[in-house]
Amino acid sequence: MAKTAARGGRSKAATSGSGRKRPTARVAAKAANSAVAGTSAPELETIFDYVRHAADRLQRAHVIFAHGTTDPVAEAAFLVGEAMQLHPDEVEPQATLRVPKAAGRRILAWIEQRIATRKPAAYLVNRMYMRGLPFYVDERVIVPRSFIGEILDSHFGGDDVLCLRDPATLTRVLDLCTGSGCLAILAARAFPNATVDATDLSADALAVAARNVREHGLDDRIQLAQGDLFAAVRGRRYDLIISNPPYVDAEGMAGLPRECLVEPRMAFDGGTEGIDLVRRIIDRAETHLAPGGGLLCEVGRCKPAIEKAYPRADLLWLDTEESEGEVFWIDAAGLDGLSA
Known part of the structure; x- marks a missing residue:
């Protein structure tokens, strides 16, 4: 059964400097x-x-x-x-x-x-900001604009009504479809005791991610790997898996504005319903999660398609300052036997 979590309607986390920041x-x-x-x-x-x-x-x-x-x-x-x-x-x-x-x-x-x-x-x-941090970007990667950065701040630890995990207990994190590496870097900063694996199918994207990891001084805590989703991290288990995968459906792809056509197509295209990669992530996440771990995944407007594909899934939909029902959380126990 799906449910939605919001604090007073939406998260109160600060949006200063985020990728979606409004001007003062x-x-x-x-x-x-x-x-x-x-x-x-x-x-x-x-x-x-x-x-x-x-x-x-x-x-x-x-x-x-x-x-x-x-x-x-x-x-x-x-x-x-x-x-x-x-x-x-x-x-x-x-x-x-x-x-x-x-x-x-x-x-x-x-x-x-x-x-x-x-x-x-x-x-x-050649720059974009998320959560106040600068990241190098160019045409090899999608311009970062994920809601997950805010959730890492607002729903892990602190006095939040909804605390998904104590950040101090996270020691292994995986960022799938890392692109520019921004979420991997934000995760490394949010979870001081964690090492982060960040994977992407695109060698070009990983070159950009490597630059950002180096510029943020995190080479010792973030490892980049090329591969198709979990293929790059066979046999490894994590306390947290995060992903902002391609999730634009066929209708959305047909109507992309000219600005988006400059970005890598593979960073958008999620198949007919937009959930081709999301399905693969959900179906295999359990085998890569440690006990008590969880999956945090952004899916844009694909919530109805996800709920239709996984009617038994105990998905927790997380709102942010500028989104409703675009990111879900599910823990390892909820993923047991859930393959669509």
């Missing part, structure tokens, strides 16, 4: 109002001026925001912050800071490139 209220409100009005010959001096101008250009060009930012103001603030070498949390407090000419030219070039190529902004600057 004041900059968003001011820039949004100015962007709608527009200006034919804007005088660009401060960070606020550039955010306003960039948001206006993006809005008028009808670009799609699906890669960690949710609207033109958020994306404009992200790009301006990168040009100014500011963390996303620093953009709003520095809104009145004057932008040097070189940084201004960089911002304007990125905006025009974003519009002309429809490449995600993260690819233009």
Whole structure:
């Protein structure tokens, strides 16, 4: 029987710096109002001026925001912050800071490139943030935007009403379909006593993951392996398996926006119903979980298909600040004999 867990409707975990982070209220409100009005010959001096101008250009060009930012103001603030070498949390407090000419030219070039190529902004600057941490990204990997990062913060330990596991007790973690390695890195930080195995079928993706692991100083705790799901970790068992696998169904694949077509197709395509890989993960997870372990998996809009395929599964659906029923948890005991 499926059930949903939420604290007061949704998790209260901080979203500062996450891959889906909204811009702070004041900059968003001011820039949004100015962007709608527009200006034919804007005088660009401060960070606020550039955010306003960039948001206006993006809005008028009808670009799609699906890669960690949710609207033109958020994306404009992200790009301006990168040009100014500011963390996303620093953009709003520095809104009145004057932008040097070189940084201004960089911002304007990125905006025009974003519009002309429809490449995600993260690819233009080779950076994306999750849970406040920066990660290198390029066209070899999907732009990271998983809800699992928030759940690692909000549902493991602490005073949470729903504590899945005490983080101190986790010693072995597996991240399937690691892509850029962001979730493996977040898991290593969340579980200080754990070593993390991170696998992916794509050698290109693992090259990006290796760079991120190295830049975060976690080479001694994260091991990368190439292979098809569990094939890369035969015989190993884990306290926690996490995965944000491809889960876009056939209808979704047919309607992907131009921005998403720049990303690796294999990172999206989940088959007709979107659950081809999710099925394989569920069917084999039990043999790779230690007693008391569990599987944490993101499935997008595929909840109905999962519940139809596994009507007896005791799935716990976890809400986050910006999602409802897109991530499930099931423990090792619940996986016993569950193969569809």
